Amino acid sequence: MKKDYIFDVIKNSPNSLTAEEIYNNVSQNININLSTVYRTLNNLVDKDLVTKIVRQDKISYYELADNEHKHYLICDKCNQAYPTDMCDIEKIERKIKRETGFNITSHTLEFHGICPECLKNAK
Amino acid sequence: MKKDYIFDVIKNSPNSLTAEEIYNNVSQNININLSTVYRTLNNLVDKDLVTKIVRQDKISYYELADNEHKHYLICDKCNQAYPTDMCDIEKIERKIKRETGFNITSHTLEFHGICPECLKNAK
DNA sequence: AAAAATACGCAAATCATTTGCGAGTACACT
DNA sequence: AGTGTACTCGCAAATGATTTGCGTATTTTT
Numbered sequence A, B: 001m002k003k004d005y006i007f008d009v010i011k012n013s014p015n016s017l018t019a020e021e022i023y024n025n026v027s028q029n030i031n032i033n034l035s036t037v038y039r040t041l042n043n044l045v046d047k048d049l050v051t052k053i054v055r056q057d058k059i060s061y062y063e064l065a066d067n068e069h070k071h072y073l074i075c076d077k078c079n080q081a082y083p084t085d086m087c088d089i090e091k092i093e094r095k096i097k098r099e100t101g102f103n104i105t106s107h108t109l110e111f112h113g114i115c116p117e118c119l120k121n122a123k
Numbered sequence C: 001a002a003a004a005a006t007a008c009g010c011a012a013a014t015c016a017t018t019t020g021c022g023a024g025t026a027c028a029c030t
Numbered sequence D: 001a002g003t004g005t006a007c008t009c010g011c012a013a014a015t016g017a018t019t020t021g022c023g024t025a026t027t028t029t030t
Helices: A001-011 A020-026 A034-046 A089-100 A116-123 B001-011 B019-027 B034-046 B090-101 B116-122
Strands: A050-054 A060-064 A071-075 A082-084 A104-114 B050-054 B060-062 B071-075 B081-084 B101-113
Touching: A001 A020, A020 A034, A020 A060, A034 A050, A034 A060, A034 A104, A082 B090, A089 A104, A089 A116, A089 B081, A089 B101, A104 A116, A104 B090, B001 B019, B001 B034, B001 B060, B019 B034, B019 B060, B034 B060, B090 B101
Parallel strands: A071 A104, B071 B101
Antiparallel strands: A050 A060, A071 A082, A104 B101, B050 B060, B071 B081
């Protein structure tokens, strides 16, 4: 099943990938259609094996749905995403829950700026 | 100029609006084309008068670019967005800047869950 | 092995947003 | 007022990521 190839790519990637990146990667090994990639991806997301994140660029990024809570620092120059595990939002969530009664189940957080590499190159 | 009509709608709205919502609103008063709305919106965003936010639903939401830092609680049931000003992310940003050298200039944060209203109706 | 269920490829559809182009309108300078 | 230049708009077509319909292949179930 081609699903395994797709899931493997996601499992072995240190950062989140677009459907096209996954397609390109899997294509090196087997014949596959882009729509199959999308279909499989949606499948994996439904099964909670993969997490889909929509970034400000309106493209979906897929990553392994591990429990480890991560967010990304996205460089506006090179567009690379650097994961970070610093996230104290749980505190804010509790506060919001307490003060508004809104039952928060998840959140998305995205930092934008310039990465050290690009900062260096700019000079 | 039709720009004024568009900007007025945004100024007078308590929450962020989609291009289509703005179009519908402005259409009640004058003749206007949807592409004009989009063009004007991009213009206002370029001039930093309006802020554009891409949500997980991949639709762009526009709001007045005031300095007041806001984030939204988005109900997965009714899809309404409730603004909140609780945001202690600045601390996290400083920490990241210090520890990674990444020069953060902005961030987007989106909470998902069920609003009190929908919670009540579900029972 | 036949039947039932899935997986897949391909081409066309979708939907928010953008863009090319041509016509209309405003502003500036003489 | 006249002419040139620059915006502003409307309209229709293009874009680009993602989805979907449908017919065929492949797997799973019995």
